Amino acid sequence: MCKPPFLIPTMLLLIIWRVLQASTIAIPSQFVDIQDGLDQAQSGDTVLVASGIYSENLIWPNTASIVLISEQGPSQTIIDGDSAGSVISLLSAVVDSTTEIRGFTIRNGAAEQGGGFRCVGASPRILDNIIEECFAELDGAGLYCINSTAIIQNNLIRNNITGVQYQDPARDHTNGGGICLTGNSSGLAMINDNIITGNYSTDYGGGITSTRNALISGNQIIDNYSDWFGGGIYHLGATVTLRNNLIAGNTSLWGAGVTLQGGQLTIFKCEILNNIGDGLHIYYGSLNADSSTFAGNTRDGIGAGARGKSDSRSASITHCNIAGNGSYGIRSSNDWLTLDATLNWWGDSSGPGGAGPGSGDMVSRFVVFDPWLTELGISSEPSHEDLPDMPDILFQNPMTPGTLITVKGDGAAELTLLDATGRVVTTLCSGILTETLSIVWNASDVPEGMYFLLLTVDGKMTTERVVVIR
Numbered sequence: 001m002c003k004p005p006f007l008i009p010t011m012l013l014l015i016i017w018r019v020l021q022a023s024t025i026a027i028p029s030q031f032v033d034i035q036d037g038l039d040q041a042q043s044g045d046t047v048l049v050a051s052g053i054y055s056e057n058l059i060w061p062n063t064a065s066i067v068l069i070s071e072q073g074p075s076q077t078i079i080d081g082d083s084a085g086s087v088i089s090l091l092s093a094v095v096d097s098t099t100e101i102r103g104f105t106i107r108n109g110a111a112e113q114g115g116g117f118r119c120v121g122a123s124p125r126i127l128d129n130i131i132e133e134c135f136a137e138l139d140g141a142g143l144y145c146i147n148s149t150a151i152i153q154n155n156l157i158r159n160n161i162t163g164v165q166y167q168d169p170a171r172d173h174t175n176g177g178g179i180c181l182t183g184n185s186s187g188l189a190m191i192n193d194n195i196i197t198g199n200y201s202t203d204y205g206g207g208i209t210s211t212r213n214a215l216i217s218g219n220q221i222i223d224n225y226s227d228w229f230g231g232g233i234y235h236l237g238a239t240v241t242l243r244n245n246l247i248a249g250n251t252s253l254w255g256a257g258v259t260l261q262g263g264q265l266t267i268f269k270c271e272i273l274n275n276i277g278d279g280l281h282i283y284y285g286s287l288n289a290d291s292s293t294f295a296g297n298t299r300d301g302i303g304a305g306a307r308g309k310s311d312s313r314s315a316s317i318t319h320c321n322i323a324g325n326g327s328y329g330i331r332s333s334n335d336w337l338t339l340d341a342t343l344n345w346w347g348d349s350s351g352p353g354g355a356g357p358g359s360g361d362m363v364s365r366f367v368v369f370d371p372w373l374t375e376l377g378i379s380s381e382p383s384h385e386d387l388p389d390m391p392d393i394l395f396q397n398p399m400t401p402g403t404l405i406t407v408k409g410d411g412a413a414e415l416t417l418l419d420a421t422g423r424v425v426t427t428l429c430s431g432i433l434t435e436t437l438s439i440v441w442n443a444s445d446v447p448e449g450m451y452f453l454l455l456t457v458d459g460k461m462t463t464e465r466v467v468v469i470r
Helices: 034-040
Strands: 024-027 046-049 052-056 066-070 077-080 088-092 100-104 105-107 110-113 117-120 125-127 130-132 134-141 143-146 151-153 156-158 179-182 190-191 195-197 208-210 216-219 220-223 233-242 246-248 258-268 271-273 282-292 293-295 302-304 315-317 321-323 328-332 353-354 362-363 392-394 403-418 422-439 449-457 460-468
Touching: 024 034, 034 046, 052 403, 066 282, 143 190, 179 190, 302 353, 321 362, 328 353, 392 449, 392 460, 422 449
Parallel strands: 024 046, 046 066, 052 077, 066 100, 077 105, 088 117, 100 125, 105 130, 110 134, 117 143, 125 151, 130 156, 143 179, 151 190, 156 195, 179 208, 190 216, 195 220, 208 233, 216 233, 220 246, 233 258, 246 271, 258 282, 271 293, 282 302, 282 315, 293 321, 302 328, 328 362, 353 362
Antiparallel strands: 392 403, 403 422, 403 449, 449 460
């Protein structure tokens, strides 16, 4: 039984967003260089940058709660790294979600990791920027975040390059033309509402590589390229949720839209369309795909390649539209792995072709497809009853002291409260969950504000946004 812990004061307190004596430092009227303004800033200060081109490689001070913002937005305010290193380096865990960088064009950075942004332990909010034409030898040409719960939101991330094409094969693999998330810190990194386009990696993850737990939501991930795996997204050995993303027109040898290699991947209400190769390739790992579209990809909508029996791999695909793909709708090459793909639309009411009886997209052997949907499957929001495999959280929003939270699922479960950056504030429930559990939570030990409830049951994640008030 999943039992709530004793209520104790939270160990992680949010730093106040602005102190009463906070000041604004103007660039270039007070300091010519942005770096000098940052070095003079105290916690709570704002560094306000006028329009212009600033040729700098910024090293963020070891100070929380500094806001760096432009007066006129990214089209008028450019920080140019001049290929002399990362454009902005944030290297301290003190730099948390109260740190904000907003409204710049970040360009022409060049580094081994993180040509545009390099976040090492730091977890800033990176908002409303253009990040373009940056280079990394190894990881994350646009943004490289290790041991970080950064929020990357509403940016245009374009035309960044990781790796050198046709490089020496002995060189380490390259990851994340646009973004590379890695490391083992607790909580979630968040990539929300960005346009990620025209990025390239010689090996993995033309648009995004994620080897850490992350929520990737509301993005347009289009026209990215990698030579090997994951033209749009490469996922390795973590727990990642893709929600409400458009993943289209990406190219790679395997998994042009998305590659899954280890860990747990949940895909919910995404459109994976017109990729040059597979829409999704399962190398190994566990997949839960629901209420999504896999259509118009030049090879398979979803493909599972051959790997050894010792590799952990499973797939549940339901309430999806799978139609118009160039080869198979779903293909499995493994006689020991059967993919569960019931209650999907295959492009025709007669069901799938190939190993199936109908004239819709083909399925291979080792795919369970019956019963199937006889009409387009996700034209409206599915009910909770239509999602039996997804854990669920029911509660009143906003939450006040005494709020009743009900969680649903079956298996090893953990319910945590995350702050706006994805950092863990407190664990509300941990143990074995059987069907449902109700918890009365006293919110008095958590400051007012916006948070996320994260429920993980046997590797499947559900997140819900919540506001805490008194």
